[in-house]
Ligand SMILES: *[C@@H]1O[C@H](CO)[C@@H](O)[C@H](O)[C@H]1NC(C)=O
């Protein structure tokens with residue numbers, strides 16, 4: 001501590017504080033960020049830009065919840081039965097069942113610690129098969145979701161693709177999906193106050209402040 005010039009240390013702390021504060025401002029919804037990464041990668045590969053459908057995003061969050069936090073069930077052939085879309089996922093989201101469209105692709109990943117969107121993208125697109133799903137011309141729309149499990153890990157990310165018409169599929173009664181916290185889903189123009197991003201950035205901010213106070217007292 002003694003060898004670090006004080007102005008330098010102070011500005012480093014200030015930078016840390018500002019970074020934490022702006023992270024809290026701009027990273028409003030990690031699920032929307034993942035959709036941006038997906039569309040950027042698709043369009044760079046001459047595939048179409050996909051509509052971000054909030055009803056489908058909400059269903060992606062329901063899809064995660066069907067795993068009940070069991071990370072080891074992801075992969076292989078274990079997946080929710082197709083009838084869950086009509087029986088549980090759509091009603092839980094307030095999505096009109098008559099507006100459900102075909103699911104043309106699904107990606108799911110999970111790990112004990114929270115992976116931010118860019119890392120989640122790499123986890124989800126881990127092999128040739130998932131890359132084909134990502135670039136498929138069958139899709140017209142997408143919905144993404146992320147959530148932890150009972151206040152901690154494991155953290156799940158899910159992306160569902162569909163070939164429905166963006167304006168008339170997965171439509172939500174009243175225009176707003178039922179809230180399904182904890183967790184975040186894409187397409188709802190909402191800041192996500194789920195346990196993930198806000199928890200992490202708020203803690204970063206708190207620890208930056210504590211660190212700054214500690215620094216102020218020991219300088
Ligand atoms: C798209 O994602 C794949 C899988 O991560 C990667 O190999 C490829 O380089 C990406 N394409 C672009 C244009 O970023």
Ligand SMILES: *[C@@H]1O[C@H](CO)[C@@H](O)[C@H](O)[C@H]1NC(C)=O
Nearest residue numbers: 104105132133135136137138
């Ligand atoms: C696109 O849809 C066709 C017809 O359903 C199917 O055979 C094909 O495997 C799909 N492509 C991808 C990449 O999923």
Ligand SMILES: *[C@@H]1O[C@H](CO)[C@@H](O)[C@H](O)[C@H]1NC(C)=O
Nearest residue numbers: 051052053165166167168169
């Ligand atoms: C779909 O919705 C968008 C945004 O609300 C609107 O601009 C567009 O005209 C709609 N398209 C159709 C075909 O209804």
